[in-house]
Amino acid sequence: RLLSSEKVSDKNHSLPKPCWGKDMRLLFDQFMKKCEDGSWIHLPSYEYIATQRSQDFPTFIHASELINKEKLSQGRLFTKSFEDGLGFEYVMFYNDAEKRIVCVFQGGPHLQGMPGFFHGGAIATMIDATVGMNAIVSGGIVMTANLNINFKRPIPLCSIVLINSQLDKIEGRKLLVSCNVQSVDEKILYTEATSLFVKLNPEKEFD
Numbered sequence: 001r002l003l004s005s006e007k008v009s010d011k012n013h014s015l016p017k018p019c020w021g022k023d024m025r026l027l028f029d030q031f032m033k034k035c036e037d038g039s040w041i042h043l044p045s046y047e048y049i050a051t052q053r054s055q056d057f058p059t060f061i062h063a064s065e066l067i068n069k070e071k072l073s074q075g076r077l078f079t080k081s082f083e084d085g086l087g088f089e090y091v092m093f094y095n096d097a098e099k100r101i102v103c104v105f106q107g108g109p110h111l112q113g114m115p116g117f118f119h120g121g122a123i124a125t126m127i128d129a130t131v132g133m134n135a136i137v138s139g140g141i142v143m144t145a146n147l148n149i150n151f152k153r154p155i156p157l158c159s160i161v162l163i164n165s166q167l168d169k170i171e172g173r174k175l176l177v178s179c180n181v182q183s184v185d186e187k188i189l190y191t192e193a194t195s196l197f198v199k200l201n202p203e204k205e206f207d
């Protein structure tokens, strides 16, 4: 657990919690049902990134000498830095055949931007996490090179929304992933985004 702090827990945050709303639980149950035939996979979500990929990350990034070693021990995924229910509550499901990730996201009251609505940075964070996960499952150790977001409608604070992400193209080390954010009844399109992820090249030194 090189990139994580000793203090973070092994709690899987992608399982139902008391703070999840009705729609969050309903959608969780619907997608868990879709997982029964193996077409969809329920992705776990922890406070740190304990996969082998994150162990390898420093050798890939070449900027590892920049990493502040003692601060590293306090490292925790940004989306896991709020108390349950106050920040980012989410669960992701992956469909390998379609190269899609659906994220059911319930934002908490501490994600406010304009009064009564989500902060654009909070929406961008969940988009980055969802398209990022889509790029990671297909591309391994990647970083976001470009994220373009069209905020079409403000999202009311504490909404539960669906983030639909699709891997569109892989070109060498580049992965292009698009997504949109909709209301759970899919009647309202809140946000659209495109992104470019680049697979880190272990041979490449940063200038």
Ligand SMILES: CCCCCCCCCCCC(=O)SCCNC(=O)CCNC(=O)[C@H](O)C(C)(C)COP(=O)(O)OP(=O)(O)OC[C@H]1O[C@@H](n2cnc3c(N)ncnc32)[C@H](O)[C@@H]1OP(=O)(O)O
Residues within 6 Å of the ligand: 049, 051, 053, 054, 128, 129, 132, 133, 136, 141, 142, 143, 144, 145, 146, 172, 173, 174, 196, 198, 199, 200, 201, 204
């Ligand atoms: C672990 C489990 C986690 C699991 C859970 C976590 C999931 C969350 C994921 C969050 C991810 C992040 O937030 S990452 C944090 C935000 N991102 C960063 O800090 C990245 C900072 N930027 C970089 O480190 C670098 O610029 C890279 C790695 C992105 C690219 O550098 P590089 O490796 O040298 O690549 P380079 O040769 O320059 O470019 C390769 C190709 O990509 C193109 N390219 C590169 N950048 C761009 C760009 N902005 N716009 C267009 N095209 C671009 C180049 O033209 C080239 O195309 P061609 O000539 O080949 O055609």
